Amino acid sequence: MTLLDRTHAIVVNWNGGDANLECVQSLLDCGLPESRIQFVDNGSTDGSLAAVTARFPGLAIQRNESNEGFARGANCGARAAMGQGAGALFFVNNDVRVDASTLAHLTAVLETHPEWGAIGPRVLFAGDRERVWSAGGMLAFGPNQTHLLGHGRPDGARYQHTVEVDYVPGCALLMTRESAKSVGLFDEGYFAYMEDVDLGLRLAQTQRASLCIGEVACEHTPSSATGGGYSPRRKYLNGLNTPRFLRAHPTVGRWLAFLCFDVLALPLVVLAAAPRGRLRGVLAKGLGIVHGLIGRKLNPRYLETGASWLW
Numbered sequence: 001m002t003l004l005d006r007t008h009a010i011v012v013n014w015n016g017g018d019a020n021l022e023c024v025q026s027l028l029d030c031g032l033p034e035s036r037i038q039f040v041d042n043g044s045t046d047g048s049l050a051a052v053t054a055r056f057p058g059l060a061i062q063r064n065e066s067n068e069g070f071a072r073g074a075n076c077g078a079r080a081a082m083g084q085g086a087g088a089l090f091f092v093n094n095d096v097r098v099d100a101s102t103l104a105h106l107t108a109v110l111e112t113h114p115e116w117g118a119i120g121p122r123v124l125f126a127g128d129r130e131r132v133w134s135a136g137g138m139l140a141f142g143p144n145q146t147h148l149l150g151h152g153r154p155d156g157a158r159y160q161h162t163v164e165v166d167y168v169p170g171c172a173l174l175m176t177r178e179s180a181k182s183v184g185l186f187d188e189g190y191f192a193y194m195e196d197v198d199l200g201l202r203l204a205q206t207q208r209a210s211l212c213i214g215e216v217a218c219e220h221t222p223s224s225a226t227g228g229g230y231s232p233r234r235k236y237l238n239g240l241n242t243p244r245f246l247r248a249h250p251t252v253g254r255w256l257a258f259l260c261f262d263v264l265a266l267p268l269v270v271l272a273a274a275p276r277g278r279l280r281g282v283l284a285k286g287l288g289i290v291h292g293l294i295g296r297k298l299n300p301r302y303l304e305t306g307a308s309w310l311w
Contacts, residue, residue: 004031004107006087007174008060010077013049014042014067016094019221020052023094024059026218030103034058036086038077042067060084067300069191070170078185082177089180093171095221097126102216106174109162109213117183117208118175118200120168122150122159126219130155133220136165136212137197141253143261144238145245146197149212160214167200168210172218179208187248191298193234194241201249232284232310233303239288240298262289284310 009027013020020039027037039059041049043066053061062076070093078089088107092098102121110119123134132150140147148169150159170186173196183202186195200210242262246254266286273282287310291298301307 003111008081008086012073015046026097071186072188117203135159170196235285236288239285243292
């Protein structure tokens with residue numbers, strides 16, 4: 001029995017609409033049976049859970065009564081998978097479509113290198129596969145502490161090989177059961193965003209590397225659950241989670257970067273964002289930073305449409 005035969009996928013949904021159907025179908029095309037796809041619904045109200053269960057009745061469904069966030073939802077699916085004997089966990093955002101050959105390649109690589117912590121494919125923009133969304137993530141001295149390798153650049157040979165990275169983006173991340181048991185799953189305190197960066201650093205602390213396997217790919221519609229790349233809800237969560245990340249993994253350089261790029265530069269960012277229609281996003285990030293610094297615990301209802309004047 002290969003690792004592929006013992007792999008479960010975990011898909012978290014919150015009002016994901018028809019994107020769920022394409023995501024699940026792509027996993028089936030990778031060779032996974034419905035029974036090894038853990039579909040976690042975070043209290044969706046758009047009918048997406050009913051649509052998924054009608055089309056794919058054999059999925060392993062996990063239902064949450066409310067929006068528990070990506071990290072907690074993903075952990076819910078992972079625990080269910082491990083309870084069913086999963087040897088590997090493939091975390092997939094519901095706005096991702098995985099190429100048919102990708103999962104078999106990833107599991108074969110991880111079977112050869114069980115000492116690795118997490119791996120993932122290169123990620124292309126949905127609808128524009130000529131551009132890279134991510135070829136892995138690296139820590140950086142700059143805004144938000146990290147950057148995605150190759151982000152926005154034309155796809156090509158430079159991104160189509162295996163490279164060690166600081167973290168694998170959680171939109172398409174494969175790890176063994178042993179790694180999950182060794183370092184734990186996602187830190188549920190992040191709700192959404194930065195939980196994959198935190199996981200990469202915890203893996204590195206146990207000498208488990210993270211790698212982008214650029215020879216295979218998936219495509220991604222980024223941040224669709226929170227309204228897109230510069231949406232106020234996404235920027236709020238980025239701001240909220242950064243202080244948590246810094247407290248968990250403190251260095252002088254990281255705190256200095258946060259002070260320079262995320263705090264002191266905020267007035268300049270406001271001036272630059274206003275003419276581009278991004279003012280609410282910047283203000284939301286500033287509010288998130290304040291809430292993060294004072295340790296405010298997120299109530300998921302705060303992210304609902306109309307719960308804040310910013311969204």
